[in-house]
Amino acid sequence: MRTVHSLKELRTILRGYRRQGKTIGLVPTMGNLHEGHISLVRKAAEAADVVVTSIFVNPMQFGAGEDLDKYPRTLVEDQEQLEAAGNTLVFAPGVDEVYPEGLAQQTQVVVPEVSDGHCGASRPGHFEGVATVVTMLFNMVQPDLAVFGEKDFQQLAVIRKLVRDLMLPVEVIGAPTVREDDGLAKSSRNGYLSADERRLAPVVYQTLQATARQVTDGRSDFETLEAEARDQLSAAGLRPDYFNIVNSQTLKPATPDDIEITLLVAAFLGTTRLIDNLSLTR
Ligand SMILES: Nc1ncnc2c1ncn2[C@@H]1O[C@H](COP(=O)(O)OP(=O)(O)OP(=O)(O)O)[C@@H](O)[C@H]1O
Ligand SMILES: CC(C)(CO)[C@@H](O)C(=O)[O-]
Ligand code: BAL
Numbered sequence: 001m002r003t004v005h006s007l008k009e010l011r012t013i014l015r016g017y018r019r020q021g022k023t024i025g026l027v028p029t030m031g032n033l034h035e036g037h038i039s040l041v042r043k044a045a046e047a048a049d050v051v052v053t054s055i056f057v058n059p060m061q062f063g064a065g066e067d068l069d070k071y072p073r074t075l076v077e078d079q080e081q082l083e084a085a086g087n088t089l090v091f092a093p094g095v096d097e098v099y100p101e102g103l104a105q106q107t108q109v110v111v112p113e114v115s116d117g118h119c120g121a122s123r124p125g126h127f128e129g130v131a132t133v134v135t136m137l138f139n140m141v142q143p144d145l146a147v148f149g150e151k152d153f154q155q156l157a158v159i160r161k162l163v164r165d166l167m168l169p170v171e172v173i174g175a176p177t178v179r180e181d182d183g184l185a186k187s188s189r190n191g192y193l194s195a196d197e198r199r200l201a202p203v204v205y206q207t208l209q210a211t212a213r214q215v216t217d218g219r220s221d222f223e224t225l226e227a228e229a230r231d232q233l234s235a236a237g238l239r240p241d242y243f244n245i246v247n248s249q250t251l252k253p254a255t256p257d258d259i260e261i262t263l264l265v266a267a268f269l270g271t272t273r274l275i276d277n278l279s280l281t282r
Helices: 007-019 035-047 075-084 118-122 126-141 153-165 188-192 195-200 203-216 222-235
Strands: 002-004 024-029 050-055 089-091 145-149 171-175 239-247 260-269 272-281
Touching: 002 007, 007 024, 007 050, 007 089, 007 126, 024 035, 024 126, 035 050, 035 075, 035 145, 035 171, 050 075, 050 126, 075 089, 118 126, 118 153, 118 239, 118 260, 126 153, 145 153, 153 171, 153 260, 188 272, 203 222, 203 239, 203 260, 203 272, 222 239, 222 260
Parallel strands: 002 089, 024 050, 024 145, 050 089, 145 171
Antiparallel strands: 239 260, 260 272
């Protein structure tokens, strides 16, 4: 497995693979890899001949006061995990390689509506940063397919929409959320949790499951259910950011007629912001 840091080197190597008729799968990440990321790499390897994993902590998607500086950078450990998972190439560019003229000069990709609300409301500019860097990664790697986790449900919806709207020739594949044994969604940010916080963290998924059961059992008073879920999180010692029951396709508030429903949650545990979601059909 090779690691390259420059776009020039990346393009040279990928040209060689394309000349051999090989298909290319991309797994975009911010590094500090865990089994969630590795499941995406394995999925990409099932569907493409060559897997490129990008590792780039993208400053454009972090807001002021967020954790850009302290976000864990663990390239050596990441390389070991990727090699074991059958990854072909790691693309780990520096900020200057991706944004040579700086962030202020960068053309941006805006995906309206689907970026509004939920994480988009709490993190203004976040999805513009994600949509921009993902579009750039697609142009840099020119993959046949790209794999993203359902853990970041709204992000996946934003990326599917931008690929449709801009007619990008990339197949977007979603992969299910990989969880710890107690239900907590695996996430690089779980590493910020103290031992006490880590013990509390599974309540996020438990609240999703308990609320989902009520929706499946026929309750359609969604605003009341959302408020009850927020109360459960608060009672457990978390600070809910949002708990929203939405139509799985539009991400707009669910109506009693909706069949495919997704529960979206973000909550702070101390200073760590955790997100999770659960989809159901009724
Ligand atoms: N538990 C998981 N299961 C499946 N996919 C995941 C999981 N966690 C992250 N991913 C996916 O991995 C890709 C890279 O995500 P990222 O590097 O931000 O990881 P992360 O652990 O979610 O980090 P963070 O804590 O910063 O959100 C995204 O497509 C994301 O949805
Ligand atoms: C898709 C992504 C790699 C873009 O920076 C990031 O948002 C992530 O890790 O989910
Ligand atoms: N996993 C989403 C990337 C972010 O939180 O910035």
